[in-house]
Amino acid sequence: MQAWPRTLDANAKMSYNEGHANETCACPPTVDRATKTPMTSKRLLIVDDEPRFAAFVQRVAEPLGYDVEVTNHGREFQAAYRCQVPDVVVIDMVMPDIDGNELVLWLVDQQCAADIIIITGYHPDYAVNARLLAEFKGLRSVATLSKPVSVARLREALVPPGRDPPAPPENRGA
Secondary structure, three states: OOOOOOEOOOOOOOOEOOOOOOOOEOOOOOEOOOOOOEOOOEEEEEEOOOHHHHHHHHHHHHHHOEEEEEEOOHHHHHHHHHHOOOOEEEEEOOOOOOOHHHHHHHHHHOOOOOEEEEEEOOOHHHHHHHHHHHHHOOOOOEEEEEOOOOHHHHHHHHOOOOOOOOOOHHHOOO
């Protein structure tokens, strides 16, 4: 497991700037600074204003081999995304500062290539409409889930058919 902050506070900053010339990042590097080798684990970035649900997603994802970063607000998500582009993104549709549709459009502007999982605790149409918007705008793999989400369903979304799960933590770097 990486020794970097698991949650990103909007006011917390580290001075890691390698590869990010004019940014201050609170997220991990993409290269192991000790060995100078690329980190090969998959990175999952979560944005959900419900910390308990975000922690649930993290508990399911880490045993699948993901390095997980949790953000609780849209602006924190954007800062974390800019620091290190994730392989998979989990987006809650309804949040106080920015909604899921705005984040989907922002990801389009970023030319996001990550797999996207859109989750809502409201009517499932919120997530379905966001998926349609994402696909129409050219984002690739987009899945939707409605809260409450079962562990099995979340695992299925994190490891889509035809894809291998990320290497478990004990097998990384072998």
